[in-house]
Amino acid sequence: MNSQFGKCYNQGFKYFTRVIWCVVSGLLFWRTYEHYRTGLEYVYLHEILGTWLCLARGSAAVLNLNCAVVLLPMCHTLVWLLNRVVRRVTVNTRWLKMETKSFHIFIGYVILLTTGVHVAAHVVNINSFCENFHEEFLEVNPFSYKPKIYSIVFGTVTGVTGILMTLILLMIFLTSLKVVRRRCFNTFWYSHRIFVVFYLLFVFHGFRGPLRKQINVDKHIPGCHRNRIDETMVIITSNTTDNSSIYISNETCSEMPTFVPIGCHTWLWVGIPVLIYICDVVCRIFRRRHSAEISDVRHICDDIIEVSFYNSDLKPRPGQYVFVNCNQISTIEWHPFSVVQVPTICNNNIFKLWIKSSGDWTDQFVEKTKGTKSGSCCEDPMQRYPTVQIDGPYSSSMENILKYKFALCIAGGVGITPFLSHILYLAEDRGKNKKIKLKCLHLIFAGRNEDILQSSFETIQKSCEKVNGRVDIDVKLFYTGKLTKNKNAVTSAKIQNGRPQLGQIFKNMSAKTTFANKRCTVGVFACGPVAMCTDVARYCNTYSTLHTRYAFHKESF
Template structure:
């Protein structure tokens, strides 16, 4: 019984992947059998062998994958669907938003895999066309004569388009690897712009008519076919025509949707030029940009926009969550940008050198995000790391403005930062929100936990303090000598009276350019100081507290952070849901 329940749970968790693999296997197998047993392909099979069936089966899967991989990229259509379906079935729509990225990646992996298999099978087919030249039925041949060099066959329209598509899809697949994408994002971006060229070549590729089928009209052709199978002669002439390409049928609907979405976004971008009204530099090398709103710009908490700076790149658009959504009395909104990578570093240099007024900035959006579901939850668990706090900042502003609204009912916000000074991003807003909720008799509506992972500075400070005093004991454990030794920093301070000792010793600069050391958030924001903990969260205790607090409840855990954190929390949610009566639904947002 236990084995059965574990198997059922595994199938339930992997139902999407199992369904996709089943669909791919069914399509490949049905096409493979069709070309293996089809009477009209008998003479073509005699030349190409099993390579014909493999190439045609993989071609069908490629058509399906090339069509479906576009659907998650239709951002404007997804936004339109959200506006239409959010009131009717919001759960289904947010499930699609949550699974859109994984769906795109799954289809893309299938596309790369079957593209390689399809190419290998066609390379074998070129060899068979050369070695298996049919002298009796010359129409069916692709080669001009027997034992023709297959490289000359590769120089044809079908060969050149096929090799070009293989190179494009391999370059897209290699640059999509996380290790490559994080270091060479520009290569990832520009190779993915070749996908439109890939689709054009995909439609042109089968139009050359290399593969031919026999035209079977009546019973006379059937008897002729039977005679050939029994090695008897027949004088009935054979007529061959090129196999009709149905690639355009596969691509018609998704390509139309993608084209409409692309045109819609291009025309809206032309009206979406914005001005950078203010730039604020925050701790941890993070910038807060205040942008003017374009025409007809409306945004919800959790949505994001795409930002383009023409002075940095003419093609690149980068996603950023809207931190402060525009209100009726204001015509601006905020985004936070962590300077990490070549594009953000170039933007930072331009802002410092030329100022915000001299930059050409465009936005596209806003677009729907799975994080919008937090605003409709009676109880929401929110976990963020670093700049991943951005989807939840707008929620805090909403709770500050409307402290007595029913949704979100209660938020458990857990934020992990590297240095304590990064808490200042949210300190003022969080303090005001907690005070406002307390005055509105709703203090339990917001529960915040803050974790500071970098404890090296504090440990070094304690070590320096321990080395300041040297105490010597005699044999009877009595104190005989006490000496206070100055550190190198203190010696420098004493030699420079104009500098304050405390400020000189406490302040330091980390490798990211932010001041670290003995800074304490409790001095400026005591209401948050008691919520700060050192080190990383003990997740078993955190989940145990949630299970104890909400027994037999169905909770949503919203996470925005690095991949390791996302993987850990996803596994924790699965484990807790399988071992307790409290169920967790994991919702993740990530742009990298």
């Protein structure tokens, strides 16, 4: 067992991208820092602000870069297109779904950290503007008179927009914490929509700011004698407190220095990414124009329903997911659900979703389906199924199951849905798709609800009969809830009590692959509670060797 090898194999790309991004951001900070430290046009401004000017501008450049890129991982259509392209080349596309979300979160932390540096630097700069008023050249100051702190903070576009952006960023960060996101998802969702206001403020933040640069250094070298027109040798220090940058010039001063605001170039950074995001939103709006008709609703248990839809335009593949919207509940909320059954000719282009009552939106949706009927057979609008819109399908790492020769699928609760879609697809495909490489599928399903276990077992059992041995499907079901009087489901030959022993399962899998092949890669797919997925990832790292590599995938929205 080599956990380090497994970590490098499964998480190497994640840490590699993080390191590369930190290096890029660090180089950008250093380049901007040096530009403002050594640039002749900033010498007089540097005399007022010192090193804090360089810190503020360096962090501003890093903020421009990260605020531009943070939108791209959330462009679902872009990620879907990239997934389709990469899937034609290699099976290793799990990072496209798993890493886009985590990379978005990582950049968010970089933005938060850099904002702290930027705000701290400007707090010192504001005080320096008030204390170190440049009496010799008034134009380099933000005001023609010695200002007060509140004049700079509340009397400039930069100060007002900076305060508002900081407050918005703190609101987005605090509502994005896992504790808040799980308990108050709507608060998290709505607060993230304020990013539109943040970007509007971000673009105008540097407009006519207090920082000014000299534009005539060719005719007035900073530090030369202003009253003499002859050639003069001067020594120029760019920082009155830190004599690290010294310029020696032998030039003629022909005029007084001229200063202009540094200017705002944020739009150059965020322009293209924002345009891409807007195009992505437009594509999603266009795809959401088509509504899907609910043809049937089946209650699997008290809090889980199976919803059947008919939409001839929707062609999801096994493992993909869609976003669902119900105008009768909310016009702007879209929630992701894995497809349980993909539409085919055999099932009359019907696709199915399992929806679990686990929040405000899902609670209301489940409630609205009780005692209702399909619109085609019910004249009373109050008794019809709610109208829904579907956005998708979108790619997921669960799509790769059919591309592995060996697949180990581990599900918890309603997380069985992407695996059911593959088993149902294999049953209806009947060997027509020659691109399927899957030869052996091991499914481990643990749940504390007897009804969902029994329903899943019946579906899998019927599908396995249609597969006819083309794929070796081994299913193990585990009941993790309290024992009840309904012992038929719990004591079934296929349903065991207690939690699955993942360590033993991986040992058996390793032994099987060792006997069958000299070297192979096992696709491990986990969908369920966070704790379960974390344990599966740890076992993948622990049991991965040069002979048997466990490629970890998990369902993530």
